[in-house]
Amino acid sequence: MGFLVIAAKDLRILLRDRSALVFLFGLPLVFVFTFGMIFGGRSSSRSAARIVILAANRDQGAYGASLIAELRHLGLKVETTATEEQVEDAVGGGDRSLGLVIPPGFSRALEVAVAGAGNDGGAPPAHVRVLADPAQAQVASIARGAVLGAAQRIAVPLYMAQMPPAFRAFAEQQASSALRSPVALDMPSAPQSGPASGPSPGDVIIPGFLVYFVFFMANGVAATLITERHEGTLRRILSAPISASQVLLGKLLARALLGALQTAILLLIGVQVMQLHLAHALPGVVVVAAATIFAATGLGLLIATLGKTMEQIQGMTTLALLLMGTLSGCLIPRMFLPQSLQSLSRITPHAWALNAYQDLILRDRTLFSTLPNIAVVIAFGAGFFALALSRFRYE
Amino acid sequence: MSQFEPNGHQTMVSLHDVHKRYAEIAAVDGVSFSLRTGEIFGLLGPNGAGKTTIINMLAGIQEPTEGEILVEGRVARRSDVAIRRGLGLVPQELAIYFKLTARENLAFFGSLYGLRGAALKTRIDEMLDLVGLTDRASSLVSGYSGGMKRRLNLAVGLMHNPRLLLLDEPTVGVDPHSRNHIFEGVRELNRAGLTVLYTSHYMEEAQSLCDRVGIMDRGRMVACDTVDNLISGLGGATVEARLSATPEEAALGRMREMEGILSLEWLPATPTNPPQTAEIEAGTLRARANRPELVLASLVAALTAESLSLQTLAVRQPDLEDVFLAITGKHLRD
Numbered sequence: 001m002g003f004l005v006i007a008a009k010d011l012r013i014l015l016r017d018r019s020a021l022v023f024l025f026g027l028p029l030v031f032v033f034t035f036g037m038i039f040g041g042r043s044s045s046r047s048a049a050r051i052v053i054l055a056a057n058r059d060q061g062a063y064g065a066s067l068i069a070e071l072r073h074l075g076l077k078v079e080t081t082a083t084e085e086q087v088e089d090a091v092g093g094g095d096r097s098l099g100l101v102i103p104p105g106f107s108r109a110l111e112v113a114v115a116g117a118g119n120d121g122g123a124p125p126a127h128v129r130v131l132a133d134p135a136q137a138q139v140a141s142i143a144r145g146a147v148l149g150a151a152q153r154i155a156v157p158l159y160m161a162q163m164p165p166a167f168r169a170f171a172e173q174q175a176s177s178a179l180r181s182p183v184a185l186d187m188p189s190a191p192q193s194g195p196a197s198g199p200s201p202g203d204v205i206i207p208g209f210l211v212y213f214v215f216f217m218a219n220g221v222a223a224t225l226i227t228e229r230h231e232g233t234l235r236r237i238l239s240a241p242i243s244a245s246q247v248l249l250g251k252l253l254a255r256a257l258l259g260a261l262q263t264a265i266l267l268l269i270g271v272q273v274m275q276l277h278l279a280h281a282l283p284g285v286v287v288v289a290a291a292t293i294f295a296a297t298g299l300g301l302l303i304a305t306l307g308k309t310m311e312q313i314q315g316m317t318t319l320a321l322l323l324m325g326t327l328s329g330c331l332i333p334r335m336f337l338p339q340s341l342q343s344l345s346r347i348t349p350h351a352w353a354l355n356a357y358q359d360l361i362l363r364d365r366t367l368f369s370t371l372p373n374i375a376v377v378i379a380f381g382a383g384f385f386a387l388a389l390s391r392f393r394y395e
Numbered sequence: 396m397s398q399f400e401p402n403g404h405q406t407m408v409s410l411h412d413v414h415k416r417y418a419e420i421a422a423v424d425g426v427s428f429s430l431r432t433g434e435i436f437g438l439l440g441p442n443g444a445g446k447t448t449i450i451n452m453l454a455g456i457q458e459p460t461e462g463e464i465l466v467e468g469r470v471a472r473r474s475d476v477a478i479r480r481g482l483g484l485v486p487q488e489l490a491i492y493f494k495l496t497a498r499e500n501l502a503f504f505g506s507l508y509g510l511r512g513a514a515l516k517t518r519i520d521e522m523l524d525l526v527g528l529t530d531r532a533s534s535l536v537s538g539y540s541g542g543m544k545r546r547l548n549l550a551v552g553l554m555h556n557p558r559l560l561l562l563d564e565p566t567v568g569v570d571p572h573s574r575n576h577i578f579e580g581v582r583e584l585n586r587a588g589l590t591v592l593y594t595s596h597y598m599e600e601a602q603s604l605c606d607r608v609g610i611m612d613r614g615r616m617v618a619c620d621t622v623d624n625l626i627s628g629l630g631g632a633t634v635e636a637r638l639s640a641t642p643e644e645a646a647l648g649r650m651r652e653m654e655g656i657l658s659l660e661w662l663p664a665t666p667t668n669p670p671q672t673a674e675i676e677a678g679t680l681r682a683r684a685n686r687p688e689l690v691l692a693s694l695v696a697a698l699t700a701e702s703l704s705l706q707t708l709a710v711r712q713p714d715l716e717d718v719f720l721a722i723t724g725k726h727l728r729d
Contacts, residue, residue, distance in 0.1 A: 002507055005503065005506040005507055006507075009492070009495070009499075009503045012495065012499065013492060013494045013495065016494050017494065231488060231489070231490065232486045232487075232488030232489065232490035233490045233491070233492065235451070235456055235484070235486055235488075235490060236484055236486060236490040236504070236551070236552075237507065238454075238455070238456045239454035239455065239456055239479060239482065239484040239561075240479060240504070240507040240508060241476045241477060241478075241479045241480045241507070241508060241509075242476065242507055243474075243476055244473075393457075
């Protein structure tokens, strides 16, 4: 059990290094609070320009297409797809933040709704289905306003067209009140076991930071191995009756325990200060955290075998982690990235770990349903560790 | 089998035509020698001669590119973890943790060798006593002097009571007091049966400590025997004349041609050849001769003829430095 001896030694040394502890635990908290104050659960009008709606238009009439055209006219980017299931998968999996399903018969229903406007009791509104990723909940209100606004822009000319020319000037003044709700939105209500009144700042921000800062530990893992190499202690350890895998495992374990502590502190702060809704998701979150820590420490070991000097290691790690953190959506919501970069985020373990956290905390999914995400994170970790082991040698 | 292998002694370690190459560079180039159980063997040579690479291969840290290393009859391989239980390594670097105490350092390395509980504690106390660090056992190593760190470095290598101790330049940068402490400790352990492989580029250390020495240069073993045999094989003695002016090359040439002179060289005063008199000293004229008493008079006469002022004159028996010079044509510290 040489790896336990190495892990205990590493922990003892780390816990005596105050500056390392500040970096490990203090810095993430500063980031969380700062970003929480900047972005905390609020929507932004500037967001609209970057929002992508995936729409399935199943209406055979003209108004379904008109609705999409009006949304584009409002400045939103609308991509189209064929089926309702494709929209559900894309939004449910976090690939798109918003989805729109225009059902068959929408045009006819809208005509009926407009024709009945102003009558006593009126006519039932035409329905469309709007799907919003709970992990990017700040866009849901934008979607609601945009779809209703676009529908109004179709309904008003339709309403005017059915009026005799002599009444049109009067009808124009009355149109907005008569056409109060020609279109109704079918939007899912807030999850029963999750956030009761929409996601809190903690729900939105903490998952990204859990992933981002745990992966920053890769830097520490790499640094400790390089330091041991330079100071000669690695040579001495390797002369002991212990295999290379035990040495790496010991290094991994020490940092993993610190990573677990860091994760626990972030979660605690999230719950206590930033209204993170965790109770329903805690068992799953523990599993995701363990997988993420494994992948992060594995990446650190791999980086240590790729560089020779501390400068190389730190440069390589900082650049890689910043890129991966940004690309994956840990620092900036993925919806703000161009579509090509959003697809590229899948090559980072961060993106899969973040998806798993968001599934559990924001999308009210079960641990079982997010297992594929967790499996990919573990596969990344195993790959990193195996590569590090194959490259690890004294020279 | 190599010409350097001894006969009639129990062998602790043997190397057979061992090579270690890094790309096109041969760090070790066909080295063969053996260590007898219970001896102190010195592996000598300048920096880059391949001594540390041999230590690393013996310790299982690196594998030879070619050849075979046997430790206590077993082929040394990185994958053979058990073979390393009997080896203790004391690296040239201070391979200890400065943020741990001496006791914690010893406990960590002892634990890697399977020591636990009371056995570990007892052994830690023994080692602290051996290297004179009992009083500072609970202080962080970062507060130790260089000599104390060096002694702890030695103690760590001995924690698990190895049968073979690999000492890789253990006295680099060590003050005389700590150096003597280390030497005495090594001699005492050797008397108790420990086999020692000691590398150094300080010939005088090896001469006083080792039973046999192997001299390495550019990855090859160029000589291997007892210190006495190597020196007596060289023959003669060395005449050293310290001069206040530098002789011209032509004058040196004339002196080399003198009868009875085997070799002659001029060593300018440098940090490694410091002046030994209060007067201005340009350097040392070093001449080797089979019968130094026969060349002394003619050498002094030649110096007078060249108007070179003599500050000191001494005749000394050859040492390992002279052996190295005679074999490789260069100084150990070049």
